[in-house]
Amino acid sequence: MSSQSPSSLAPLLATVALVACATGVTAQSALPGVGPQPQLPAPDKSLLPTVNIAPAEGWAEGAMPRAPQGFRVTALARGLDHPRWVYTLPNGDVLVAESNKPPPQEGAKNVHAEGIRGKVMGWVMKRAGAGVPSANRITLLRDADGDGVAETRTVFLSNLFSPFGMALVGNELFIANADAIVKVPYQPGQTTITAKPVKVTDLPAGANHHWTKNIIASKDGSKLYATVGSNSNIGDNGMASEEGRAAVWEVDRATGVKRLFATGLRNPNGLGWEPQSGALWTVVNERDELGNDLVPDYLTSVKDGGFYGWPWSYWGANVDARVQPPNPQMVAKAIVPDYGLGSHVAPLGLAFSDARMPPNYASGAFVGQHGSWNRKSLAGYNVVFIPFANGRPAGAPVEFLSGFLDDKGRARGRPVGVALDGRGALLVADDVGNVVWRVAVAR
Known part of the structure; x- marks a missing residue:
């Protein structure tokens, strides 16, 4: 498909013309696109989509x-x-991935990073607090006395490549770098690891x-199950560059052999096993440039072999006419997500609750x-709680942690x-505030 369609150039014009400070955040309950069967408006076909970022402010003392x-x-x-x-970790220590976007690999093509458009979008991301170099490390925090403040803090593992997800299996800690899953040996109570990471399997990068x-x-x-987001909004770099992306991979832990588990998920991030059903769930960032209220980001179960629409359709069989050539065969297979979270809220973290929380949570x-x-x-900039019953979402989202925006629309975190x-x-990583927050039942 063409990589220079009018819609692919529109964000440059929008960025130059429409960047502005926000005036406030929409209440979660008032957001369109929320729930199991959200009403979807017609696509906004304007060549000037909105660009409205909350400038990074940080937390006052x-x-x-x-x-x-x-x-x-x-x-x-x-x-x-x-x-x-x-x-x-099982002993209560907390690992924190301090990380940001890696530099593109040599020879990797990305139309979004080229020329004036790339410079302008880079400025926007810097304004949002995302322009800092990656620390490429994992830090360990230990709160031995349970007062909610870590008294021990050490560099646990360094010299990684934009690390993000982590998973401990037995005495092996697995880390998802931006280009591969690696592993290191781990013993309970360790506060630092000097062993060189061993590659388990490559992940699509570029x-x-x-x-x-x-x-x-x-x-x-x-x-192991690994999320890999798309390389573009709607295949703007050509579908060859999307090979193996917009997907969840299943990886054999012992051999590193992998297969595609689910596809058509534009940018999946958080993963969790729903406690009652045992099903795998994820949260997904959907596509941009179809208007303020399209397309809803979502929370969904992940079915083995399932296809979720990207890039040819959204929320089931709603065709995205910008993607050429069309693919009606794939659209016919598209699974409707389980639960809309609202458009552009950018869900990243996902954690299922348990009985250690009060009954309503x-x-x-x-x-x-x-x-x-x-x-x-502005929408999002919060942590929400979605109640479940019988293994399924069973109610409206409840705002659980808020205050990340000030009254002028600037992002404290x-x-x-x-x-x-x-x-x-509940622990919450805050990448603008540079804090890990802890939310506990008051005693």
Whole structure:
């Protein structure tokens, strides 16, 4: 397909013309595109899509996000370097991936990174707090006394390549770099690892338009599941550059042999095993440039062999006419996602709750929403809770952690990864605030 369609050039014009400070965030319950059967508007065919980013501000001294009554928020650690992902080890230690987008590999083609457009979009990302170099490390945090503040902080593993997801199986820790899954030996209580990582398997890389790779282990530890986002919005770099992307891979842990598990997922990130059904779920960032209220990002179960529409369609069989040539055979196979989260909220983190939380938060999914950059009214910039019953979403989203935007539409922080810690509190990686927040039941 052509890589220089009018729609692919539109963001450059939009970026130059429409970058503005936001005026506020839309209430989660008022967002269109939320729920199991969201009403979808007609696509906005304007050549000037909205670009509206919340400028990165950071947290003022003593300020922190807001949680529901009955919860207490503390900063588990401050002064981190673009913390993106959190993972809790069995002994309660917390691993934090301090990471950002890697440089493109030599020879990798990405129309979004070339010329004036690339420079302008780079400026936008810098304004959003995403322009810093990658620290390429994992930091260990230990809160031995349980007061919500880590008294031990060490460099656990360094010299990685834009690390993101982590998974411990037995005495092996697996890390998803931007280009491969690697592993290192681990013993309980270790605060640093000096062993050189061993490659398990390569992951699709190259231009890395969506670079974040997450992993989760199967219950028996024999398989790893890895997310790989697309290399573009809607195949703008040509479908050859999307080989193996917009997908979840299944990897044999022992051999590294892998197969495509599910496809057509534009940018999947968080992964979780739903406790009641045992099904794998993910959150997905959908496509841009179809208007403020298209296309809903979503939370969905991931079916073996399932195809979820990207790039030819969205929310099932809704055809994206910008993608040429069309592919009606694939559109006919497209699975409708389980639950819409609203358009452009940018869901990244996913953690299923358990009975250590109060009853109204004990069954469901916490979702870290990084926040919109392409919607007239800002959306996301929060952590929401989706209640579940019988293994399925069963109610409207509840805003669980808020206050990431100030009253002028500037971002104090932006949530990314979420996880329950060893005591059942929720951890939230904040890559603009450079904090890992801890939200625990007030005692």
